[in-house]
Amino acid sequence: MMEALGFLKLEVNGPMVTVALSVALLALLKWYSTSAFSRLEKLGLRHPKPSPFIGNLTFFRQGFWESQMELRKLYGPLCGL
16 A cells, blocks of 8 residues: 555655644534434434534523524424424
């Protein structure tokens, strides 16, 4: 395999590997933190768009029941969060 990629002439060093793994980890975390919401869309459940990594946690700043009532007004009696 190294012969096939020999034309790239890449030197692999510690910082390069660290950056590549960090980028891959961040991409995986972003996908994982929002993948549940794509399942809700497939089921036809309306929901507020989540932020990467924190989801909809900021939605509960005003309190759980107040947030639930606001969700019900915006998305109807059946919605996802």
